[in-house]
Amino acid sequence: MKTGAAKEMEIVRDKISAECALLRAEQLRKTYAKGETEFPACENISFSINRGEFVCIVGPSGCGKTTLLKCICHLLKPTTGKVFINEKEIHSPPKEMILIFQDYSRSLFPWRTVLKNVLFVLEKKNLSKRERLEIARSALVSVHLNGFENHYPWELSGGMQQRVAIARGIAFNPDILLMDEPFASVDAQTRSDLEDTILDIWGRYSQTILLVTHDIEEAIYLADRVLVLSGRPSEIREEIQIDLERPRNQLTTKEDKRFIEYRHYIYTLIKEEGQKCSNNGRP
């Protein structure tokens, strides 16, 4: 378990990983201005993620997690700070990275069928029609939705709609998947299924995944590394390496002693951050 004490090790490791980091954020800061006053959402966010890693970000509610993700993929321009992919700075949503939104009902197009929604992301790629259909269909198979190609999104349940959104991500085949609390809007049972689905997909397609969640157990269950955010304005409070065996299992992993220790530690951190927020009266 990492504590603040091994700072030296931290610096050395950061140097090494910065050399081969796939995604790197440097001093990201986003403030919203309302008239004369400024509302900082994120401050001084810096981290790096290596190829093939599964990293989760947790933080107290309202600390700007969605804003952070949108800044990382440049849907929103950060006020200051830079993002690098393979050490090249990005200025607009890059093709190596996609974001899966929390509210799936607002990102699937209701005028297109499930299959056509997935095909949408392939339309710019230089492929034949047959190839596109193959890729779209196999993406839907990966999320176990192969019977529902000609349904409309609103005809499906919440969990299924989110799976379509994930299938779109698979079909597009980016290097980096950003996910914004993707399982927050579904029931607990569906959430466990989707967690395992995403691990399965990660195992098969080896993308690099950065997933934001408010659910501490989910973060520990899924990740190689967990970044804990402070309260608003959010900074990275701590990085925790998760040393649990893979493949993870909903029962055995969560009963592991270390899982419980991680959970205890991170929960305490987040509680502290939440307290600080309300004590300072910050928004």
Next chain:
Amino acid sequence: MVIILWELLPRYGLIYARYFPPFSTVIRALFEGIQSTEILRHAAISISRAFRGYFLAILIGVTLGTLTGTIRWVSELLEVTVELLRPMPSVALVPIAILLFGTSDNYNISIITFACIWPIYVNTFEGTKSIDTQWVDTGRIYGATRFDLIRKVIIPAALPYIVGGLRVSLGTAIIVVTVTEMLASYKGLGFFIMETQGAYRIPQMYSGIITIGVVGYGLNRLFLAVEGHFMAWHKGWTAKAI
């Protein structure tokens, strides 16, 4: 009910039969008009003019509305002009159109287009502004260019709003084609009605009027059928949302 009154009241002299001939007389005139193709020819001309004006209005209205709704400086540029032109009754522009186009089809079409643009433009403008930004964000994430976004995301998303404008303008097109033909055309149903009225061919006049009503009704049904096909997703989606 109306038909029965229409038939009986003139026959019994309760209303002036010269100006209000019995329904059966009108129907006979209608059939004669169809058989001699006189009415059909006029109807075809009116429909053709109405459609040409209508589609031109769709082209301009949707394009302008989309540009205004998606690009901010366009909206600022056009705002004043639009607000000044919109309240102008299209028929007030008839003298200008006659000077420009004489009594050719273009005269009718230009006025129809002017009248039909506004509902389409306003609805498209409002529609493209009101769509869910997350759809646009999704498009951007997956690498859509601005043009792609407009074509594949913004317009399909705004279509439910645009359709409202299309429906209103269809009715406008029929009204305006009739009026312009009455004023200064020598072909078409509007002209036919005025001519038969002047020549005291009263049953024929009514047959022309009925024909316009039928055309309007028919076009509306056609519109609803096309809308039903393309907007089926919208009905399902809004039903689910409730």
